[in-house]
Amino acid sequence: MSAEVDAVRSVIESYVRGSKEGDAALLRGLFHPDAVMMGYMGGQLLSGSPEPFFQHADGSPQDDSYEGSVGDLRVDGDVTTATLYERGFSGLDFVDHFHLLREEGTWRITSKIFHHS
Numbered sequence: 001m002s003a004e005v006d007a008v009r010s011v012i013e014s015y016v017r018g019s020k021e022g023d024a025a026l027l028r029g030l031f032h033p034d035a036v037m038m039g040y041m042g043g044q045l046l047s048g049s050p051e052p053f054f055q056h057a058d059g060s061p062q063d064d065s066y067e068g069s070v071g072d073l074r075v076d077g078d079v080t081t082a083t084l085y086e087r088g089f090s091g092l093d094f095v096d097h098f099h100l101l102r103e104e105g106t107w108r109i110t111s112k113i114f115h116h117s
Helices: 003-021 024-030 051-057
Strands: 031-041 044-048 067-076 079-089 092-103 106-116
Touching: 003 024, 003 067, 003 079, 003 092, 003 106, 024 031, 024 051, 031 092, 044 051
Parallel strands: 031 106
Antiparallel strands: 031 044, 067 079, 079 092, 092 106
16 A cells, blocks of 8 residues: 555544544644535435534544445545545545645545535
């Protein structure tokens, strides 16, 4: 596994940890300031900044049923895509697709699209 893949996997695993612990500060630090988030929740399209997600997660740790596993991950130079399968986030399951960008040596999430399953 390359160092780039390891670094991106670490970002996604930190996302899982921040979600599990309800650590909005950790989550905010993983996202680029201009990041966007879009997806379907209960059939309704949600779009905008990730701030509502941060607010939902803030101080709301998940119970022991929550888990996240990284699926596909592809690095192309300074951009990457990664898929995360989440079970039990606030009692719901999600498939998340992330785009990340390496800027000044740091990988940050620039977009997240998700589907509640």
